[in-house]
Amino acid sequence: MAGRINDEDVRAVRDAVPIDSVVSEYLQLRNAGGGNLKGLCPFHDEKSPSFTISPSKGFYHCFGCEEGGDTLDFLMKVDHLSFSEAVERLAAQAGITLRYEQGGYGRGSQQGERTRLFEAHRTAAVYYAEQLQGPEAGLARTFLQERGFDQDAARRFGLGYAPAGWDHLVRFLRGKGFSDKELTLSGLAQESSSGRPIDRFRGRLLWPIRDIAGEVVGFGARKLREEDNGPKYLNTPETAIYRKSQVLYGIDLAKRDIAKAGRAVVVEGYTDVMACHLAGVTGAIATCGTAFGGEHVKILRRVLMDNSRSEVVFTFDGDKAGQKAALRAFEDDQKFAARTSIAITPGGMDPCDLRLAQGDEAVRELVESRTQLFEFAIRSVVEQHNMDTAEGRSAALEEAAPIVARIKDAAIQHEHAVRLAGLLGILDTQFVVRRIGQYARWARERGARPGAGGAGLDGRSA
Ligand SMILES: [Zn+2]
CATH class of the missing domain: 1.20.50 (Pheromone ER-1)
Structure with missing residues (x-):
């Protein structure tokens, strides 16, 4: 049960982080005159911006759907948080320690559920990253080296390693005060046949998946050993903070460059996102275990705004299924389709293979070689x-x-x-x-x- 947060602390948190810095994590903002800013509304579907914020007043208002409020209202609505979870999110950003007014058994038991899930992921990401340096993670490091990723690259993307064994993470997170229920709800653990929680990811290389605001919300895990009879890639299941139709791997790193260059590059896998970023294609992102769909379109549109010169480039390795998916993706969004291009990698290579075989320049050229979606079709x-x-x-x-x-x-x-x-x-x-x-x-x-x-x-x- 979430506790009630001290009113004074709520006001302090609300004042500590300017509304434009919070909102600009989610959408591109431009000057709207009179000290106001505007962007594409995250709460209704629109193609020209009517979502306005007033940094001096600390309020937002949408002239399209009439949504409005302060920074906390915005966070509650955009990330489906409760009031206390929104306060907790902002407090973490501002470095403010909150006081709770009702009893309870310490800090953890009073925080909102989603806040706890975010914290569990943050803690797990640090734990996993440390494991990647350990003796057991040799296979994971070799996997990365063979694909052209050094230690710096691993650090830049926060990669980790989940130890083999049943409950290393479970025990670690319990030690940090997380309950078994929280571990299962977070998707970091799953119930064994005997009903006790065990680690979901075991003996795998991990990519932390962050939401657009940079919070770790899940992991993508690559199989490393023959005896692992799970799928090649295993992702976090749907949870209160992880919805695969709405996550884009790399969006937290790419969004500013996407907005600046007016171009997003959609690739197919985690290693492709890494290869692109390292090659200088810093607007690269990927979906996580699902096809690129309508929700992903909305996220990109808000980052790209209504700039008619902006575009989205999809890369494919020439595989027919991938092309078909690309062509199907925009039936309902013509404006998006008109700005969509396709880049086919040579010789059936993905961008990661391409960088390995022909270097960074080849990855940049791949993006330059794009063809408009309709023309491609x-x-x-x-x-x-x-x-x-x-x-x-x-x-x-x-x-x-x-x-x-x-x-x-x-x-x-x-x-x-x-x-x-x-x-x-x-x-x-x-x-x-x-x-x-x-x-x-x-x-x-x-x-x-x-x-x-x-x-x-x-x-x-x-
Ligand atoms: Zn709106």
Whole structure:
């Protein structure tokens, strides 16, 4: 049961951290005049910023959804925290020790549940990082060396090692005052068949996964030994602080560079994020054990803001499943899709392999070699057909036209229609433009998405 925090302490905490520094951990802010700042609202879906904060008053207000309040309200809403958990989060940031007014058995028993889970992860991350230096972690260090990561890289990303054995972490965290219930709720431990908590990660190399504000919320764990019969990668399960649809590995390190450069680079694995950052592609992030989805789009959009020059680059190793996933990802978000590019790594290598084989420069070039998502989709269709025959060109047109018809922005649609005509070698550009117009009309009349029933972005050719 969370205890009541002393009122004076609540006020001190609220005053200690400026609202703009708290909010800017979650979204990009720009000057809105009159000393105010604005950004894309994290509480409703919007494409131009109506979320405003007033640093002098310490308040935020959204003109779109009418959400508003102070720093604590913001944290409660954005991270689903209770009031005391929000106070505890800010107090930790400000270095303020809180006084609790009701009885209890010491500090731990009075803190909010999520605060306890954050603390358990923070403590575990330090413990695991220490283990990576120990004699048992030789295999983990070799794994890293073989992939081009030295000690500095391991430290920069806070990597760790979970000792083999059943309950090393459980015993360590119990010693730090965490209850068995907290350990199970955190996902750091799981119940054994006899009902006692055992370590979830055993004998594995660990990547701490941080939320956008930099708090460790989970771990990704790589198998190192043959006798480990678990999956190659094991992640933290869904918990009160870890939702895989909303975490992006590396976002805490990448967000400022993403905002500054107006570009995010989405890769597939933890080692790829590391390789990219070390190669100078510092806007690299990855999903954790799930496909890139709508929630991830929202997070990136808030970091990129509504800057029309900003873009998201997806890297793939040429594997069809990955490409299909990329094409499917943006059906509902055309504005995002229009700014999305695809970069295919040469020879089926991932960015980590690429850096190892050809160095940092090759990783940077990979990102530079990107192709726009729509163009990529259209090219993929065209490549399936024989452009030397009229039948082949016609079949390619019929398959690619519905894709272009799905682009809602008229100017972008026209641009791609002309490009498609060029790819097909059809000199009568207007013919292609009209055909695409027809598909778009049919789709509107059916009230369905263009391409439904035919080939879409995820159609049979992709
Ligand atoms: Zn709003």
